Amino acid sequence: MNEILFLEHKAYQLRVDCLQATTAAGSGHVTSCLSAADIVAALFFHVMQFDPDAYDNPCNDRFILSKGHAAPLLYAAWKELGKISEKELVTLRQFNSRLEGHPTPRFSYSEAATGSLGQGLSVGVGMACAAHADKHDYHTFVLLGDSEMTEGSNWEAAELASYYRLNNLIAIIDVNRLGQSTQTIEGYHLERYKKKFEAFGWRAVTVDGHNMAELVKVLASAREETEKPIIIIAKTIKGYGLDAEIEGQEGFHGKALPSDRLNEFLELLRQKFPEAAQYNQQEKEYKNNIPSYCEDDAKKTETKFQKSNYQLGDMIATRKAYGQALVHLGACDSTVVSLDAEVKNSTYAELFEKAYPDRFYQCFIAEQNMVGMGVGMQGRGKTPFISTFAAFFSRAYDQVRMASVGRVPLRLIGSHAGVSIGQDGPSQMGLEDIAMMRALPESIVLYPCDAVSTHACVGIMHGYDKGISYLRTTRMQTLVIYAQDENFTIGGCKIIKQTTQDKLCIIAAGVTLFEALKAYEELQKQGINVTVIDCYSIKPLPIDELVQAIKAAGNRFITVEDHYVQGGLGEAVCSTLCNQSFESIKLAVNKLPRSGKPEELLVFEGIDTQAIITAVQKLL
Amino acid sequence: MNEILFLEHKAYQLRVDCLQATTAAGSGHVTSCLSAADIVAALFFHVMQFDPDAYDNPCNDRFILSKGHAAPLLYAAWKELGKISEKELVTLRQFNSRLEGHPTPRFSYSEAATGSLGQGLSVGVGMACAAHADKHDYHTFVLLGDSEMTEGSNWEAAELASYYRLNNLIAIIDVNRLGQSTQTIEGYHLERYKKKFEAFGWRAVTVDGHNMAELVKVLASAREETEKPIIIIAKTIKGYGLDAEIEGQEGFHGKALPSDRLNEFLELLRQKFPEAAQYNQQEKEYKNNIPSYCEDDAKKTETKFQKSNYQLGDMIATRKAYGQALVHLGACDSTVVSLDAEVKNSTYAELFEKAYPDRFYQCFIAEQNMVGMGVGMQGRGKTPFISTFAAFFSRAYDQVRMASVGRVPLRLIGSHAGVSIGQDGPSQMGLEDIAMMRALPESIVLYPCDAVSTHACVGIMHGYDKGISYLRTTRMQTLVIYAQDENFTIGGCKIIKQTTQDKLCIIAAGVTLFEALKAYEELQKQGINVTVIDCYSIKPLPIDELVQAIKAAGNRFITVEDHYVQGGLGEAVCSTLCNQSFESIKLAVNKLPRSGKPEELLVFEGIDTQAIITAVQKLL
Numbered sequence A, B: 001m002n003e004i005l006f007l008e009h010k011a012y013q014l015r016v017d018c019l020q021a022t023t024a025a026g027s028g029h030v031t032s033c034l035s036a037a038d039i040v041a042a043l044f045f046h047v048m049q050f051d052p053d054a055y056d057n058p059c060n061d062r063f064i065l066s067k068g069h070a071a072p073l074l075y076a077a078w079k080e081l082g083k084i085s086e087k088e089l090v091t092l093r094q095f096n097s098r099l100e101g102h103p104t105p106r107f108s109y110s111e112a113a114t115g116s117l118g119q120g121l122s123v124g125v126g127m128a129c130a131a132h133a134d135k136h137d138y139h140t141f142v143l144l145g146d147s148e149m150t151e152g153s154n155w156e157a158a159e160l161a162s163y164y165r166l167n168n169l170i171a172i173i174d175v176n177r178l179g180q181s182t183q184t185i186e187g188y189h190l191e192r193y194k195k196k197f198e199a200f201g202w203r204a205v206t207v208d209g210h211n212m213a214e215l216v217k218v219l220a221s222a223r224e225e226t227e228k229p230i231i232i233i234a235k236t237i238k239g240y241g242l243d244a245e246i247e248g249q250e251g252f253h254g255k256a257l258p259s260d261r262l263n264e265f266l267e268l269l270r271q272k273f274p275e276a277a278q279y280n281q282q283e284k285e286y287k288n289n290i291p292s293y294c295e296d297d298a299k300k301t302e303t304k305f306q307k308s309n310y311q312l313g314d315m316i317a318t319r320k321a322y323g324q325a326l327v328h329l330g331a332c333d334s335t336v337v338s339l340d341a342e343v344k345n346s347t348y349a350e351l352f353e354k355a356y357p358d359r360f361y362q363c364f365i366a367e368q369n370m371v372g373m374g375v376g377m378q379g380r381g382k383t384p385f386i387s388t389f390a391a392f393f394s395r396a397y398d399q400v401r402m403a404s405v406g407r408v409p410l411r412l413i414g415s416h417a418g419v420s421i422g423q424d425g426p427s428q429m430g431l432e433d434i435a436m437m438r439a440l441p442e443s444i445v446l447y448p449c450d451a452v453s454t455h456a457c458v459g460i461m462h463g464y465d466k467g468i469s470y471l472r473t474t475r476m477q478t479l480v481i482y483a484q485d486e487n488f489t490i491g492g493c494k495i496i497k498q499t500t501q502d503k504l505c506i507i508a509a510g511v512t513l514f515e516a517l518k519a520y521e522e523l524q525k526q527g528i529n530v531t532v533i534d535c536y537s538i539k540p541l542p543i544d545e546l547v548q549a550i551k552a553a554g555n556r557f558i559t560v561e562d563h564y565v566q567g568g569l570g571e572a573v574c575s576t577l578c579n580q581s582f583e584s585i586k587l588a589v590n591k592l593p594r595s596g597k598p599e600e601l602l603v604f605e606g607i608d609t610q611a612i613i614t615a616v617q618k619l620l
Helices: A002-025 A030-047 A068-080 A120-134 A152-163 A190-199 A212-222 A259-272 A274-278 A318-332 A349-355 A367-379 A390-405 A433-438 A451-463 A511-525 A543-552 A569-576 A598-604 A609-619 B002-025 B030-047 B068-080 B120-133 B152-163 B190-199 B212-222 B259-272 B274-278 B318-332 B349-355 B367-379 B390-405 B433-438 B451-463 B511-525 B543-551 B569-576 B598-604 B609-619
Strands: A062-065 A140-145 A169-175 A203-208 A230-235 A315-317 A336-340 A360-362 A383-389 A411-415 A444-446 A469-472 A477-479 A494-497 A504-508 A530-534 A537-539 A556-564 A583-589 B062-065 B140-145 B169-175 B203-208 B230-235 B315-317 B336-340 B360-362 B383-389 B411-415 B444-446 B469-472 B477-479 B494-497 B504-508 B530-534 B537-539 B556-564 B583-589
Touching: A002 A030, A002 A068, A002 A212, A002 A259, A002 A274, A030 A068, A030 A140, A030 A169, A030 A212, A062 A068, A062 A120, A068 A140, A120 A140, A120 A152, A120 A169, A120 A367, A152 A367, A152 B152, A169 A190, A169 A212, A190 A203, A190 A230, A190 B190, A203 A212, A212 A230, A259 A274, A315 A318, A318 A336, A318 A349, A318 A383, A318 A411, A318 A451, A336 A349, A336 A367, A349 A360, A349 A383, A367 A383, A367 A390, A383 A390, A383 A451, A390 A411, A390 A433, A390 B390, A433 A444, A433 A469, A433 A537, A433 A556, A433 B433, A444 A451, A451 A469, A477 A511, A494 A511, A504 A511, A504 A543, A504 A609, A511 A530, A511 A556, A511 A598, A511 A609, A530 A543, A537 A569, A543 A556, A556 A569, A556 A609, A569 A583, A569 B569, A583 A609, A598 A609, B002 B030, B002 B068, B002 B212, B002 B259, B002 B274, B030 B068, B030 B140, B030 B169, B030 B212, B062 B068, B062 B120, B068 B140, B120 B140, B120 B152, B120 B169, B120 B367, B152 B367, B169 B190, B169 B212, B190 B203, B190 B230, B203 B212, B212 B230, B259 B274, B315 B318, B318 B336, B318 B349, B318 B383, B318 B411, B318 B451, B336 B349, B336 B367, B349 B360, B349 B383, B367 B383, B367 B390, B383 B390, B383 B451, B390 B411, B390 B433, B433 B444, B433 B469, B433 B537, B433 B556, B444 B451, B451 B469, B477 B511, B494 B511, B504 B511, B504 B543, B504 B609, B511 B530, B511 B556, B511 B598, B511 B609, B530 B543, B537 B569, B543 B556, B556 B569, B556 B609, B569 B583, B583 B609, B598 B609
Parallel strands: A062 A140, A140 A169, A169 A230, A203 A230, A336 A360, A336 A383, A383 A411, A411 A469, A444 A469, A504 A530, A504 A556, A556 A583, B062 B140, B140 B169, B169 B230, B203 B230, B336 B360, B336 B383, B383 B411, B411 B469, B444 B469, B504 B530, B504 B556, B556 B583
Antiparallel strands: A315 A477, A444 A537, A494 A530, B315 B477, B444 B537, B494 B530
16 A cells, blocks of 8 residues: 555654754653654554645644654654655754754744643643633643653643543654653553543544554544544554664664764664665655644633723732632633632632633643643644643643743732741741742743732733743732832832831742832831832842832832742842942741741741841841 | 440541640641541551560661651650650640651650641652672561652652562551642542552552441452562541541541541540450450561671872763762672662763672662652662762652651752753753752762872761761863862861962852863963962862862952852852952853754853953952
């Protein structure tokens, strides 16, 4: 059958290209490419329906390389599609090349940055959800390595795929039996993968991953599935195409073949696949199943995001203001969706669910998959707002980190920040979240103290597309201190109290702003004037405003925050301003907290009104 | 049967206590306690073999409350065992009480801090592994909530439990159908849980979780299992024991019952369980199956940890020195075990495996479970050293955070730190790890530059038991610069270059120390003398030494590090020293890196020799 030989030829060519690229680079995972070459050939040149010349067509099938270390295979496929030259292919892993060691968006045909394993399936779940939401027919394909199947995130994704009946999601496991340093847990027991996926509600099929006719049949029929997500468990051989020295052997993971033996190995490939090697490419031009260009239904409705209508003096938790702002934003932009990890009644994502049930995604207690889903949805034109307890984003930090590598502008909302949550105790307190989120390139970190500023921050996040944006919200109710027409900006702050007699500047954010304001009142009684700043933009910092205010206040400042000292507001401010001749004290959470009343815990950690007053007195 | 009635009475009493404690606290997850009360009664007063009066007996069965929000139930059980008074029980969630909202080690009968869901099973896997290693007969019981079963970490644990044939591990799912804000994914489909666990190689049994006779039978026979880990899937009702207003209803998660209705609810309990309520406790004293006290086989061998024997001028990667040091430590202390996430040939944990195959735990690519396993093993007298790529600890940050809440002195080793890994690209680069690990209370962060100091750091970590200790290692080979008899300490540093003419102090660690030393040579040629400090102890910082050295060097300093600027060495130093009148520049990774040669990437990020020289010139 000519079509099969054509595909075998493509697989052969991918193998040749992977050898050449990795040997030229002097590193790379060539054996992991060789096991999956037939699968990728079958997908790219037969099964998948997409237009390489119109990659932005919303109706193209999508391919996610979860086993990101097989990046050369992805690049080789796009070389065969005419989007990479032979010359460029051998720039693999070079500093100026867009062909990185693991796929990143610098190569624009990557659907996601991968390379931290066990993340691609979640991205696929997000894309498949977006397809359903937009009533698009495209399918999402995810190529998984067998080693990565031990990552629990895959089972989170499997569960959600089944829950959302993603009949448009097709995952393939390249079961080559060998991991980096040892055999996989399941080895060649394909039936074990099958049983697991079936138990998670998927249809599961096994196949010989090097039999092109079988592969094409199985993959093509998977694309016709109407009920469930499908997993195709392909038995393969690591390094397939080379000889017994390497094929199926341990010790060759992540090792490029030596350049002085490249020709020998290329000759091996020719001998192994004689017909495919000799196939005349001209006989069949690439002519895939190209879908007609379709318009994206989910166009923005483009209503302007309005200011909030909270009244000065209202008491409302910022987490609730988040939920209310999101409802409003939902009316302004139909691409906005809400993802929540089974705490919607705590984060107030439930308000959005009530307003837009079809645009709310219950992600259950599976934070890793939730963030990965968000990456996939963002990639398909949605604007996800992703919420859980601030503490539990630590569960998905690798996914957030990879979203950052992938330059995905995810919008994350962590509620129940700090010791001020009280009785539930330290397991529920977000105390490392600012440190985590600040550490990512291009991220912004916003920590508003009241409902008006929270509302504004949601609008800011909506407009921010350079990286991760993080909103930190508070459990307890706080006073509305801003008028509705107040402006808030990235890198902004608000000087709440200031006189020309100020002796010191207090820099606070979130709950501690109210402690600072109480301290201000007390200090006034003692005849001490201080500046009080609401530093709601923790990253980037309002450096000029802070410097100016501190200089005007005797060159002294105190930072006070409900977060561990490391990586928090205080370190950010103090390290940024350390070349100024300022005197300062950092008040932050320094001890492992415990259960108790919020006010007791603020005292325990020395971030309460009295601690501020004491620090002021110490500095004066 | 009298025994059953006795247990039903205990369950009744637990329910009464949970109501009283949570109502007194005004918060708490009483309905989540009520669903599991029968299970806990059966375990604590019949099935488990342990001596409440000799809790340190290594042969006691162990109980982990993975659904940590049911903490009042745990406390109530220990009240019935005579270790908590009625008076203390109602101090639940108060600031001075050891009975926190979720269990922490402040209550000494907690086996682990829980409350971030999906972590208990991993802890159980670690304990069960320790039991096997020590040839102890005790069993480990883990009580799971059904909501938390969506956490992928559970499936990582399930996989490993099966791989290590943990026939001494018994987990119970309290299937009460209701999560915090919605119904669980599986609802009452008990057979779905069964299928999943069976697919993961467990024996699985379903049971009516409110039928004491059945429960006792199933749990007792599970303790006789010899082949596999067992999951007992118990169908329960949330709020069981109250009436239709609350039983099995949504909207009561995490809500204490109002105090003005407490008597009414207590009366309901009496009506629901009339015989159990009237049972005369005196009829049967608590007389559990108490194992005889057994000695722990795994006594430390107590050989002294010796200095390394690297020679000045040797080239060796610190990751390899880590592996070699661990082999040596293994001979000094038989409790030392190594856990690695399928990168043993990268982290060099493989050296330990070769030396002590029985003490090496291959944890496959499942970092969350690996860290949780470590917590369990530490709890049972082992001293785990846990290694993977620095980047991939981000995957387990929640587990590390919870270990910190649990005051567990876990020893973590992150290899392949920084952009200096080169071609593999940003997904593999640990660039947030210092920020992550610094942010934990009582943690220490060590980042040695050469083999001698790495070896010493392993010894330091072995002796550190107050919190998390983190060792950051480098991929590339580096020069041995320290003599074998050099001393290294927590909070120490090494002044490598210093003269009385120094104009500036360069503070570096790890790979950047060598850039600093090259800059030193160049600057010397230009007639500029600088101090160079190896700040291998990033937390705690050697503050006095730094201040002294900087003061002696013109009050100027530069920090240079292969880590994102936020939360790293530079922020730590600058924010600590910000009240000094120093001039400084922080050199750190500021841009999203990419694939390339290590030296190209150091240049790209401005942390190379030339960048240091330029910064020096700028400050002078």
